Amino acid sequence: MSDGAERPRGRADDHAPTTPGWSCGSCGDEWPCATKRTRLLAEYGGDRAMLSVYLGSCLAAAAEDLRAAPVMSLQDRFIGWLPRGARRR
Ligand SMILES: [Zn+2]
Numbered sequence: 505m506s507d508g509a510e511r512p513r514g515r516a517d518d519h520a521p522t523t524p525g526w527s528c529g530s531c532g533d534e535w536p537c538a539t540k541r542t543r544l545l546a547e548y549g550g551d552r553a554m555l556s557v558y559l560g561s562c563l564a565a566a567a568e569d570l571r572a573a574p575v576m577s578l579q580d581r582f583i584g585w586l587p588r589g590a591r592r593r
Contacts, residue, residue, distance in 0.1 A: 519543065521562070524569035534581060536562075541585055552586055559583050 519528050521535035528537040536544065536559070548555040563582040567575060 521566075523565075526566045526570060536582065536585075545587075550587075555586060556583060559586070 517530055519530040519535075519537055519540040521527070522529045526535050527533065528535045528540060531537050531539060544555055544558075548558070559582045563578055566582065567573075567578055570578065
C-alpha cells in the first residue's frame with residue numbers, strides 16, 4: 505500500500521460488512537476481516553470497552569442474519585479477536 509490514492513475502487517476500500525452474509529465488502533473475508541480489525545483498533549485507540557460495545561451491536565445484527573451460525577462462534581468472530589487488556593499505547 506504505497507500509493508493507494510488513485511485506486512478506482514475508492515470507497516470500496518471501507519472493509520464494511522455486507523449483509524446478510526456478513527462478509528467483507530472489500531476483501532470478501534468474514535467480517536470483521538483482518539484489515540477491518542486493525543482499523544477498528546486504530547479508530548478506537550485501543551479502547552476495548554467502546555469497541556466491544558460497537559462490535560456487540562454488530563454481533564446482534566449478524567446473529568439475526570446468520571441464524572444458522574452458532575452464537576458462540578459468532579461471538580468469537582466478532583469479539584474474540586480483541587486484544588486482552590485495555591492498554592492504550
Ligand atoms: Zn476486508
